Amino acid sequence: MSNTVISTKNLDLTFQTADSPVQALSDINLEIEKGEFVSLIGPSGCGKTTLLRVIADLEQPTGGEISVNGMTPEQARLARAYGYVFQAAALYPWRTIEQNIALPLEVMGISKAEQKKRIEQNLALVDLTGFEKKHPWQLSGGMQQRASIARALAVEPDMLLMDEPFGALDEIVRDHLNEQLNKLWHRTQKTVVFVTHSIPEAVYLSTKIVVMSPRPGKIYDIIDCDLGDERPLEIRESAKFLKIAHRVREGLKAGHAYD
Numbered sequence: 528m529s530n531t532v533i534s535t536k537n538l539d540l541t542f543q544t545a546d547s548p549v550q551a552l553s554d555i556n557l558e559i560e561k562g563e564f565v566s567l568i569g570p571s572g573c574g575k576t577t578l579l580r581v582i583a584d585l586e587q588p589t590g591g592e593i594s595v596n597g598m599t600p601e602q603a604r605l606a607r608a609y610g611y612v613f614q615a616a617a618l619y620p621w622r623t624i625e626q627n628i629a630l631p632l633e634v635m636g637i638s639k640a641e642q643k644k645r646i647e648q649n650l651a652l653v654d655l656t657g658f659e660k661k662h663p664w665q666l667s668g669g670m671q672q673r674a675s676i677a678r679a680l681a682v683e684p685d686m687l688l689m690d691e692p693f694g695a696l697d698e699i700v701r702d703h704l705n706e707q708l709n710k711l712w713h714r715t716q717k718t719v720v721f722v723t724h725s726i727p728e729a730v731y732l733s734t735k736i737v738v739m740s741p742r743p744g745k746i747y748d749i750i751d752c753d754l755g756d757e758r759p760l761e762i763r764e765s766a767k768f769l770k771i772a773h774r775v776r777e778g779l780k781a782g783h784a785y786d
């Protein structure tokens with residue numbers, strides 16, 4: 528049985544706008560295996576979010592092929608193959624944390640008892656036990672992001688799609704969440720596709736780093752990141768880590784437009 532979760536062949540996406548067409552993705556060829564943690568990194572506008580949205584069936588490609596879990600993105604979406612975590616936590620302020628996590632489960636028609644079980648389990652996974660009855664605004668930014676990760680996990684998807692989930696957080700909180708996400712990934716063995724602007728974040732979390740360049744959005748380099756599964760933060764000072772970070776930086780420089 529194939530372990531490929533996401534496969535794209537010559538994938539293109541051109542947005543038709545009022546002025547002129549914008550080619551957001553050009554000739555994207557990518558294979559992602561089950562259990563991999565893949566980061567998409569590149570300058571603003573290189574198509575990272577668009578690629579994630581194509582995988583999630585939120586945008587339709589204009590050329591090439593893509594399969595998700597052996598299905599079309601639409602079939603994968605309907606089969607709830609993925610959970611999506613946005614840049615901002617996107618929690619409903621009038622709902623408590625447990626009500627926010629319950630929302631997609633209610634839509635799926637899952638029983639109250641099962642909802643309760645999943646809420647408990649996933650809040651424990653992100654270290655938020657005891658915050659069930661709080662409203663989002665009573666939590667810090669980092670805690671809100673953890674709650675939105677718990678909500679994505681509660682749907683029990685095979686795959687997590689994460690669009691710069693920690694981009695708005697300060698460095699210390701971000702380090703802590705990176706460490707927690709590494710543990711979570713290790714424990715759950717989920718496939719993760721993660722968009723980031725941060726080189727250390729990409730190297731610390733990933734098994735594979737996809738460096739993209741803009742105009743049009745292309746893959747410039749794909750880098751294996753074999754630092755083992757469990758990664759203490761100190762790993763960021765190791766020679767191996769710095770070597771991979773250097774290669775990512777060189778790729779970003781080569782593909783960067785400074786205008």
Ligand SMILES: Nc1ncnc2c1ncn2[C@@H]1O[C@H](COP(=O)(O)OP(=O)(O)OP(=O)(O)O)[C@@H](O)[C@H]1O
Nearest residue numbers: 542544549550551570571572573574575576577578
């Ligand atoms: N709905 C849309 N209509 C027209 N153009 C779009 C649309 N969505 C994105 N684009 C354009 O496609 C290109 C890629 O955008 P995308 O948001 O995927 O980049 P990104 O790498 O995620 O950027 P950032 O790091 O700033 O989030 C950009 O030039 C953007 O302006």
